[in-house]
Amino acid sequence: MRILIITANGFEDSELICPAYRFKEEGFQVDIAVPEWGEVIGKKGYVVSANLSLDDVEPSAFDALYLPGGKAPASLKHMPDVQKIVQAFEKEKKPIAAICHGPLILAAAGILQGRKATCYWKVAEDIEDAGAKYDNVPVIRDGNIVTARKPEDIPYFMKEIIGLLKEKSSNDGANGL
Amino acid sequence: MRILIITANGFEDSELICPAYRFKEEGFQVDIAVPEWGEVIGKKGYVVSANLSLDDVEPSAFDALYLPGGKAPASLKHMPDVQKIVQAFEKEKKPIAAICHGPLILAAAGILQGRKATCYWKVAEDIEDAGAKYDNVPVIRDGNIVTARKPEDIPYFMKEIIGLLKEKSSNDGANGL
Numbered sequence: 001m002r003i004l005i006i007t008a009n010g011f012e013d014s015e016l017i018c019p020a021y022r023f024k025e026e027g028f029q030v031d032i033a034v035p036e037w038g039e040v041i042g043k044k045g046y047v048v049s050a051n052l053s054l055d056d057v058e059p060s061a062f063d064a065l066y067l068p069g070g071k072a073p074a075s076l077k078h079m080p081d082v083q084k085i086v087q088a089f090e091k092e093k094k095p096i097a098a099i100c101h102g103p104l105i106l107a108a109a110g111i112l113q114g115r116k117a118t119c120y121w122k123v124a125e126d127i128e129d130a131g132a133k134y135d136n137v138p139v140i141r142d143g144n145i146v147t148a149r150k151p152e153d154i155p156y157f158m159k160e161i162i163g164l165l166k167e168k169s170s171n172d173g174a175n176g177l
Numbered sequence: 178m179r180i181l182i183i184t185a186n187g188f189e190d191s192e193l194i195c196p197a198y199r200f201k202e203e204g205f206q207v208d209i210a211v212p213e214w215g216e217v218i219g220k221k222g223y224v225v226s227a228n229l230s231l232d233d234v235e236p237s238a239f240d241a242l243y244l245p246g247g248k249a250p251a252s253l254k255h256m257p258d259v260q261k262i263v264q265a266f267e268k269e270k271k272p273i274a275a276i277c278h279g280p281l282i283l284a285a286a287g288i289l290q291g292r293k294a295t296c297y298w299k300v301a302e303d304i305e306d307a308g309a310k311y312d313n314v315p316v317i318r319d320g321n322i323v324t325a326r327k328p329e330d331i332p333y334f335m336k337e338i339i340g341l342l343k344e345k346s347s348n349d350g351a352n353g354l
Contacts, residue, residue, distance in 0.1 A: 013191075014191070014198075014223070015219065018194065021195050021332045022332070024332035025199075025331075044190065044222050046219040046221065062338045118229075151194075154202075155201035
């Protein structure tokens with residue numbers, strides 16, 4: 001199982017770091033893509049090394065996409081490379097997870113139309129404007145899309161995501177993939 | 178399953194936050210005890226609310242103890258209340274986990290004599306002076322004690338701890354406890 005994380009400077013530190021550790025605990029490979037290859041720094045000062053530039057991302061190489069929040073999504077959401085990557089995951093119905101401001105990227109990529117989703121309360125209107133059915137609950141799964149509101153939701157968010165990934169892994173195995 | 182975390186100002190943020198979220202993901206209750214009831218602040222600025230003072234801790238109420246690192250262990254390790262709590266968990270062979278500078282507390286409480294353990298490399302001599310058999314590996318479990326070196330070890334550390342807690346939970350269940 002190979003997970004792609006897309007972020008940029010100003011990420012919410014715990015929303016990037018805790019899920020990345022959690023994926024690694026499961027034995028999943030975690031790749032981090034940023035606009036320009038190198039280090040990025042979070043709101044609280046954690047420095048994370050990205051191993052990919054957005055240019056290098058080949059969506060077919062990954063099983064799932066994760067978008068942390070913080071200030072990063074505001075700079076990422078209008079980038080055509082980011083939107084194309086999100087749309088490629090959605091087209092294949094691969095798991096897509098986003099927290100806090102992360103769902104803004106899903107909204108900008110046009111994949112929330114008619115979908116149930118949550119996000120940080122301050123940007124709820126933005127995802128509703130993109131057609132999402134917003135609800136103020138810790139975590140929502142709608143098909144392949146899992147969203148959460150804020151760092152404190154991470155326990156419930158990760159439970160849902162890991163469950164979805166294991167389900168997918170088990171189905172892929174059953175199909176001989 | 179009820180987990181006690183002991184910390185203080187200056188904790189390493191990810192070493193407190195990520196494991197706390199991970200325990201909650203498993204449905205465990207997490208209690209945070211600090212020298213004086215209230216909020217504590219990490220090295221990176223995360224503010225965490227403690228629900229207990231060290232005075233209030235009744236070790237028999239908990240199933241496991243976790244000690245994050247950062248600057249907190251240096252101020253905690255010589256506190257008699259902290260040492261008594263650690264010794265109470267050890268006496269009952271309840272799971273005790275510590276990362277980074279956290280094992281300094283185990284050393285000061287006198288429970289590392291003859292035990293295999295790891296920690297942040299700068300304090301390896303301190304735990305060896307307390308009788309520990311130090312090794313520079315991501316995670317070590319010696320009976321009920323699980324130790325790790327640094328934040329990047331969290332995936333392996335949590336896998337070991339969660340495994341130990343589930344084992345304990347299953348054994349307790351078998352014993353009708």
